[in-house]
């Protein structure tokens with residue numbers, strides 16, 4: 084358990100919307116409106132300078148991440164940890180819950 088959590092902590096450059104490490108993004112990150120790569124968001128969340136789903140709620144994102152991690156057979160504590168971290172990401176900070 085500690086090993087996993089340490090690995091998660093060490094991961095920098097996470098998508099600030101879904102928490103996925105950007106190095107896992109096959110596109111290497113989302114794109115800005117000028118076509119450059121975003122250093123904040125992954126290609127699943129962000130394209131051409133805007134969120135793909137601007138209406139997405141924090142709860143919906145947490146559900147989605149839990150589901151994705153379950154499909155990847157991540158242990159429960161990784162799922163709990165990731166869902167817990169999502170509200171601390173830039174996109175969701177200050178969101179009312």
Ligand SMILES: [Zn+2]
Pocket residue numbers: 098099100101102103124125126127128129
């Ligand atoms: Zn993302």
